[in-house]
Amino acid sequence: MTRILPQTKSAAVNPLKSSQPLGAALAFLGVNDAIPLFHGSQGCTSFALVLLVRHFKEAVPLQTTAMDEVATILGGMDHLEEAILNLKARTNPELIGVCTTALVETRGEDFARGLSNIKMMRAKELAGTEIVLANTPDFDGAIEEGWAKAVTAMIQRITLRGEQARQRKKIAILPGWNLTVADIEHLRETVESFGLKAVILPDLSGSLDGTVPDDRWVPTTYGGTTVKDIHELGTAMQCIAIGEHMRRPAEVLERLTGVPYALFQSLTGLKDTDRFVSLLSAISGTPAPAKIRRRRAQLQDALLDGHFHFGGKKIAIAAEPDQLYQLATFFTGMGAEIAAAVSTTGTSKILEKVPAEQVQVGDLGDLEGFAAGADLLVTHSHGRQAAERLRIPLMRVGFPIFDRLGSQHKLTILYQGTRDLIFDVANIFQASQHAPTPGSLDPFRNREMPDDSRPPTFSRH
C-alpha cells in the first residue's frame, strides 16, 4: 500500500493547491444561468476570478459579499442578504451558488440558517432563483473538496426527493473537476452513441467551452446543466460518478432518489474505458457501436507505438488526489515509474491506490525536491519555475493552466483521450531527447579512476 506522508513544514513553498471555494465556484459555473457568490472580503473573489479567467480565457461571472472590517466583527448576514438581492436584481440568475471563505468561517456563523431566513423574508423578491450554499473555508481542502461539496449541495437543495418513474434511456453523470471541457463533450457523445441521454452535472462544456454568445452581454453563465435538469436527476436509470471525490454526491443522490450509482475512479486507460463501455452497453442493451470499437483499436495501436517512449521513464507528478491517481495509473500502465507523487490532502481514499511508493502531502517545493533525476514533471502551470530550474520538461495538467492555450480542449479520457495522452507525452519525450555524445556513452564515465591511468582525451576515433 502507498505510504502517505503528512506535511511537516511550516512554510508552504510554491503552493500546489487552489482554494476550496474556487473549486465550489467552478462547479456552480457548470450550471446554466448561474452566478457563484463568495462570502468573504473582495480579495477572495478577485484572486479566484483572476485565476479562473487566466485559465479559461473567458469572462467568468463571480461576485463577492465584500465583507469589510465592521461586518467581520458584527457578522456578515446583512452583507450576504444585500449581495443576493443585488445579484437577483441585476442579473436575475436561475442559481446563486454561495461559497463561504476562511474569513467568514473563522468568525463562524450559522450560514445555513441565515440563508434560509433570507430566503423566507425575501421569498417574493427571490422567487425563481435557487440559492445553494457550500461551506468551503480556504483553510481546508482544495478544488476537489470544493467542487464535490457544491455538487452535493445542489443535489440536496434542488433535486426532487423520493423515488420517481425512471426514464429507461436517461443516465446521470457526475464528473470530477479534473475532466476538461473536451472530456465532457466526448463523454456525452459516447453515451449518446448508445442511444442514451446523459444529464451531466456540472457541465462545463456548456458554459466554459469558449464560445461567443450571439448578440448580447450575458452577466451569468450561458450554458451548462439547467436547474430543471438538476431538479429531475431522480428520473435517471443510473448514475455514473467519475473520481473518488464524486462518491459523496453520488451517494446523496442515491439516498434521496434511489438512483443507483457506479463509480469510476478514472476513465483514462484501456481497462477502465472497457468497463465504462460495457456498462453503457448493459444499460442500453445495445452492443458498442462500430465507431467506438474503431477507437479502441486505435488506442491499442497507440499503446504499441507509444510504449517505447515510456518504458523506464521516471515521472514526478503533483496533483489533487483523483487526478494524481488518473495520471499515475496511466503512466505506470505504459511502463513508466512514478518517482515522486505530491498531493493536496492526505484524507482521500484514492491515495492508497496510487501506484507510487509514497505520496507526499505538500506543495510544488516538495515536488521540486523529489523530482531531481526525473524525466518528466507533471503538474499545473505553476510548475514552470521548478521545471526551468531542474531542466526537466513540464507537462501541464489540471488547474491553473495560464501559460498555454486550449487546455480545456484537450481530451484525457476514454479510448480517444488515452490515445491523445500517449501521443502528447511521447512527443514531449521525443522533443527533449538528447543526441548521444561520446562522453555520455563512455563506459568509464562514472567510475573512479586513478588520474594517470586515464588516457589522453581523443576527439576522434
Place this chain on the structure above:
Amino acid sequence: MSPLTVKINDVFNEPACEKNRSKDAKARQKGCSKPLTPGAAAGGCAFDGAKIVLQPITDVAHLIHAPLACEGNSWDNRGAASSGPTLWRTSFTTDLTELDVVMGQGERKLFKAIREIKEKHAPPAIFVYSTCVTALIGDDIEAVCKRAAEKFGLPVVPVNTPGFVGSKNLGNKLAGEALLDHVIGTVEPDDIGPFDINILGEFNLSGEFWLVKPLLDRLGIRVRACIPGDARYLDVASAHRARAAMMVCSTALINLARKMEERWDIPFFEGSFYGITDTSEALRQIAKLLVNKGADLELIERTETLIAEEEAIAWEKLEAYRPRLEGKRVLLNTGGVKSWSVAHALMEIGVEIVGTSVKKSTVEDKERIKQILKDENHMFESMPARELYDMLSEDKADIMLSGGRTQFIALKAKTPWLDINQERQHPYAGYEGMVELVRQIDLAIHNPIWRQVREPAPWEYQPAIEKELPSTKSDTETVHDFKKASPQEPTVSATFEESR
C-alpha cells in the same frame, strides 16, 4: 484606536493627493475608498494592493501568513521583471489549516516558517503579510517579526494589511508605510552622488523600465532605488540618500513620496513615462530637481539635447503609422494619468479618442483630458459591462485599450483589444515604448481575424450564399475594404437580424 486604524486614517488624510485636496474636510474624513456594494463589487483587497507594491522587490522572501487562498490563488500572477534574483517569484505561505486556526497556532507556525525560509534561502530580508483570518484570530505579526529579526539576525518586515480593511489602493499606501517604518533609511550607502534619484511607483512590468533607464544612464543620472520594480532590498533600504524622486503611479505611493520629502528632504514630482511628451517632461523635471539640489547646471542642457534627439526619432517612427491609423477610433478604458498622456500621443498621429475612463483621474487630469478631447461627453466614470458591450458591438470604436478585467467584453463584442494594464505582454514606457504601443494597436486593428469572426456563417443568411461559394481566387481584401463594404450588404444583415 488600534495602530492599524491610526495608519489608515493617516493614509486617508494624504495632503499631497490631488484628489484629496479637492475634497472638503468632511469628504476627506470619509477616506478615499468608497464603501463596496455586496454583490456588485470589483477589484482586489488591501492585502492584494500591498503585495502588488512590495513583491517586485526581487531578492526578498515574501511570506503570506494566511490560509491557502490569499497566496495559493494569486502567486506568480504579475508581469514585473527582474534583472537578477528570482526569489520574489517563489511563493511562501503558512497555509493555515483548520487545526492551526482552532488551536491558535498561527504565531508559532509563522515563526517556524520564517526560520525555514532563513535557513533554506538566506534572503537579505523577509516580508511578512498579515491577512483577514490571521488578523481576526489576533495573531500579532509585528511581535513575531520583531522576535524573529532578533533571533535570526535579518530584517523581518511586518506588512499589516488584512484584506477586509479596504481596497487595493489602500493596501498600496499601507505598503508604502511599511517601507517607511521598517526599511527605508535603515542602511547607509557609501556611494552617494549628486545625480542619484528614486523612482517611486514604477513596477517594471514587462521590463518596461529598462526602456527608460538607459536614457537616464546617458544623462549620467543614477537610479538609487526604483521602488518596487526590479529593486533589491539594499537599494530600498538606502533610498533615503537620493537627491530627488519621481513619483510614477501617484495613486499608489503618494504618501511614500511626500513622507520621504518630509523626512529626508527629497523633493519629488509626479510624472509618467507613458507617451512622448510625458517622457520628455519627466526627464526635464528630474534634471531640474537635481540641479536645484546642487547638480551641475549643464545637466539641463544635456537633457534637452537628448530629448530633442529621442523625440525626433520617436515621432519619425510614429509618423510611419499615420496612414494606417489616421481616423481610427480608440476607446481608452483605464484610469489615472495613463489616459491623457497616451491620448495625446495617439491624437498626434491622427487617431480619434472616442472615450476615456476618468475613474482614477484627479480633477487636474480631467481638465487636461477635457482640453484634449474637446468633448466632455467622451469622459465616463465607469461603464457597466452591458453598455460597454453594446457600444463596442455597435461598432463605435475600432479598438479598446484597457485592463484584463474588460478584455472579454471587447473580444466577445468582436472588437480589437489591447492590454495596457499589469498583465500586458509588451513594454510601453519611454519613447520606444510609445512606438511599441502604436505598433501593437496597428497589429490588433488590422489583424485578419476580425473579418472572419464578424461575418456570420454562410447558412445564417440565404441571399449571400451564392457570393460565398468557395472561389479559386485568393482573398486579398483588407479590413478597410471590409468595413466599407459591410453597409452595402443590407440584405445580409437584415436577414441575419431576423434569424436571431
